[in-house]
Amino acid sequence: MTPYKLVIFDWDGTLMDSAGKIVSCMQHAAQATAMFVPTADAVRHIIGISLKPAIAQLFNLKLGNPVEEKQVDRIVEAYKTAYLEVDQTPCPLFDGTMGMLTALQACDTKMAVATGKARRGLKRAWDSTNTSHFFVDSRCADEAESKPSPDMLEQLLKANGLKASDAVMIGDTSYDMQMAEQLGMDRIAVSYGVHDVTALRKHSPVFVADSVSSLQGFLLRPF
Structure with missing residues (x-):
């Protein structure tokens, strides 16, 4: 857990x-x-x-x-x-992603998505990767204010009856870090995405993952 x-x-x-x-x-x-x-x-x-x-x-x-x-x-x-x-450029899941989501789900971890994609785009991505069943909720670009506004996170917390301290935001951009930081929500940065790790660290993430496997290890560590 x-x-x-x-x-x-x-x-x-x-x-x-x-x-x-x-x-x-x-x-x-x-x-x-x-x-x-x-x-x-x-x-x-x-x-x-x-x-x-x-x-x-x-x-x-x-x-x-x-x-x-x-x-x-x-x-x-x-x-x-x-x-x-x-454009035909492939968009695979990062190595280890399916295993991580499966492991988290096996531990009864509730998961959600907060994305800059529109709802149609997220649905296409879920359909192509067969991953929608992992997530209990999601907010998309056409349903909330754009990152770094915390609106997506506020909506997810309200819909699930949670406080900011109950959740963690995981992302690869400073926009992800900023939206969580504004709410006092824990945030985890991944360094294998699009923003430089130096920019991510400015927002005091509780952990910086350099791979999906290290992210999984942190999330499922003993506590």
Whole structure:
């Protein structure tokens, strides 16, 4: 068993190795809309934020400005087209993820997801990996304020009748760490995702996992 009543995972970069596809699709969307093509590092930095504000930040466009927001919307649509119809980059689970989820479930650990994906995107990911049955709850980008707002976590806590001290947030970005930090919730950083470990450590995670196996070991340690 874990010391937590609810273990909350980010999805992209934490359970699924999807950064390569996200970078490729964002660069394709930039080309398709005649925008400058961002570097891989620039795209990796905005992974985790909900898609529309992420694109606005990446391309230095202002939401609320009618002209610039229309351009954001064009890039969003081009990105979705690339993701669903053009790019074939695989998005496997990280090594050990299925075993970790199985082990946690066997110990009656309740698990949830808080993700920058939209609900349709998370459902596709769950269907492709056959993992939906591991999770008792989830919140997506189209159901809450974008990270690093703690809204997703607040909704999950309320829905499950829990306090922040009852749960832990696990993620690979500073946005994941910030959202939990604002609530005083324990947070675990994974260093194998998209953000630099130095940036993650600034938010005082209780543990930094350099692999899924080390994450599993920490969660299932004696306490």
